[in-house]
Amino acid sequence: MSKILLSRRRFIGLGTAGVSSIALGGCDLFDGLADRSSSARDFLEKANDLTYRVQRLLIGDALAPEYSESEIRQPMRPNGSTNPQTAEYLALKANDFAGYKLKVTGLVETPKSYSLAELRNMPSRTQITRHDCVEGWSCIAKWTGTPLSRVLDEVKLKPAARYIVFHCFDTLGSSQAGYYESCDLMDARHPQTILAYGLNDKVLPVSNGAPIRVRIERQLGYKQPKYVHTIEAVDSFSKIGRGKGGYWEDRGYEWYAGI
């Protein structure tokens, strides 16, 4: 009996030592994968292309789930930039965005600019959706805006256009790089993709992206650019920013953020 007890205790000791040595020694071994230009990371990132292809196949035109009024239980949580300080933005904000114009340019037949009033006079869509942040939290809110597809129909995309890029007033980080984002035409033309000017039945506040924030409901929060001033149709985003299709993409996040 004492022999069994002894061996049991020894086993527990061995097991604990093993687990803790993995736990303590293991993890900085793989810090090299954080190097954005390492070939190992390039290889791992191929999984994101697979995710994009498979999700596009599975999702098709399906709508993101929409919720009922009763599920709006709190104000929309502001995150990222909440109060842009560029001179151009401050001047527009001081005048309640009366002078704001949304420019639509790039690979389009007829480039156009839209004032807030013009956007509000177009057919609108209101949806109660769940915003999922890449950090892991979610928040349900009601968004009202002009479907992006309406605007794209008016300016008429050229056949070469493959992506829509959104340029924003806000800057982030020590380099004060401008925020931008991009999506493919499938998301751009999706019925829930709207240029939102209203939040929870009120005018969209500055902290949530006034005057215009794009909602791309089937992707994570960083794909919902705030403070948008220009929409550009492009055949490639490789020459914009650091070439990865968005501010966070340039810093190592996936371009397709459906997961």
Add this chain to the structure above:
Amino acid sequence: MVHDGHIAEPAPALKAAHAGPLIYRQSAWTRLTHWIWATCLFFLLFSGLQIFNARPDLYIGQQSGFGFDNSILSMGAVNTPEGPRGRTTLFGTTFDTTGWFGLSGSGDDLQVRGIPASLTIPSYRDLATGRVIHFFFAWLLVGTLFVWLCASLINGHLRRDLAPTAKDIAALPRDVGDHVRFRFHHGRSYNVLQKLSYGGVLFILLPVMILTGLTMSPGMDAAWPWLLDIFGGRQTARTIHFITMLALVLFFVVHIFMVLAAGPLNELRSMITGWYRADPDVSEDKP
């Protein structure tokens, strides 16, 4: 303990009274997929804890309560007169977890973080890299599970080795008793506790892990909205994902413990070469 390097040709001299015959116990499919899973789960665990650290709170429901409280677990740090302390709140009860959760690091390099650096990949805060690693190994895990399932259906591994029989169920109390007494049988097939635990991991824990992971994907919620219904919302799915992770860690600890207790060299050999030294009453295989 018998150590023979040339296992394909067991020398008769080594087959002493206490050692039975070498039998071919694990197919190449089982061995290969076992080690790929082990690798995947290692990276998934530590990259997952990196992702968790971006928001070290767990909630119940569709959304995260900021204007109301629906959290069941929360890790963070607070300033006290004695300096910063790590705090973990679980079901409304707060614990001081300085050095472990909420606040960790060595000496003057204390950091506010949910899970300590030693348990995350990368060791420092890098959500983007954590996600890249996590999704790569998630795909590899799913692919390997699919290959294993096909192979195991075809070669009979599922039916022959994993599905518990009526005899197994009847033997359950005795098998539990044997395990508690550290009395291990080295037979041709898995005992009933092995069948139940391996089956539980492969057919319950891993599928729940994969499906709750997909429920966190806004794209998949559009494609398969029923995911939100079966798991009770995106944030509940995230919580279940975390709890299932704990169950897999528990399985790993018990699994390693059992390997050590039942004869680590023999067990390891069978999972590397397929050959396993059985008890003397087990009939012999011709290699």
